[in-house]
Amino acid sequence: METITDLIKNVPIPKMVKIRERYDESHIPADKIAETVTEQLSRDVIASRIQPGMRIAITCGSRGINHYAVMARAMVDFVKSKGAEPFIVAAMGSHGGATAEGQRQILADYGITEENMGCPIVSCMDTVEIGLSGVRHLPVRIDKHAAAADGILLFNRIKPHTSFRGKYESGLMKMMAIGLGKQHGAENIHHQSPAIMHELVEEYGLTILKNCNILGGIAIIENAYDETYLIQGLSPEEIITEEPKLKEISYQTIAHLLFDKCDVLVVDKIGKNISGDGMDPNVSGRFVQPKYCSGGIEAEKVVILDLTDETHGNAQGIGLAEVTTRRLYNKMKLEMTYPTGVTNTFLHLMKIPMIMDNDREALQLALCCCPDAEDQNNMKMIRIPNTAHIEYIEISEGLLPQAKANPNIEILSEPYDLEFDENGNLF
Structure with missing residues (x-):
């Protein structure tokens, strides 16, 4: 590496400026989260489906959700209040290294443990076929424990x-379609053409709604600050009709950088808890x-400096950057990263x-390899903590006019x- 170090040692790193990007701050107060979940589940189109003695699976996935454990516990408590028996099932496709232990650990990292939830947590990779998809007649599989339950409550x-x-x-x-499908379901969908992935998600989902006792679900939308913008209870029928409308709302609330382009984008950390791709391409x-x-x-060049602790060495998404660090490389665990690639x-x-x-050298390398920069003497660089937190970021002087x-x-x-x-690392 001495040769590369020598080649880039004189590349200047631009002065930076701290800024705050402002977005819509509307959100549900933290002390109202559990209450709102309960209110939504209490809607008759959902509550009437939960009967005493039923054994009900509540799905929890791998994505980071603000107040995740609070919401999950509220769902558990509501099911108990109806005289039913809840359990939480890991529903995250192939994440967690495609192992039951890895998926249980992901939930535990979010505070979703049997002790905190007050109910069993079931994590396994075994699935059962519940039917054939309606259009292409493909086998649809879901987690065997969820399939054996008297009903399933979705949460995502x-x-x-x-x-x-x-x-x-x-x-x-x-x-x-993918979360409850575990590794089998995720692989079945991802191994089809990407051009029809959106069709397969709908096709598989509708098959599960038809052949399994889906009781309804809790849908969450977060604002640009990762605060809970909306909590909506949906009946099985409403999942079909209302989820597309909620998706459109989410497009308006997600965070996005308030700049059209830059020469170098520096991302401090990526991880599966941040995005399925390590960093959100949106x-x-x-x-x-x-x-x-x-x-x-x-961005002409992207630099990724590190992994989150919560990703447990899964460096999926690292291939979307041009430059990284030895620190990240040493943390990368192939046994956690590769199963996701085989699946998707x-x-x-x-x-x-x-x-x-x-x-320092990662930044210098990226900066010196931007031939399309508008002004080589005034490079435009943006540094963000991760793609989920971009309220407070740093920009170079070249972006100050914008x-x-x-x-x-x-x-x-x-x-x-x-x-x-x-050691040449950022404080």
């Missing part, structure tokens, strides 16, 4: 998907299937970018030099 966040566009994207329909602009999706910022077939997500020994012209951006500092420790 509604948001734009990272690799396809359609009537249903990330939400309750996908939770059924922010980063780096889509798994750009043929079918677009949006986010246009997007093997390029696991490709390892150029590895630099520290943060920032000052945007009423939704607040300038928080004068320009300053980034500080690195003795």
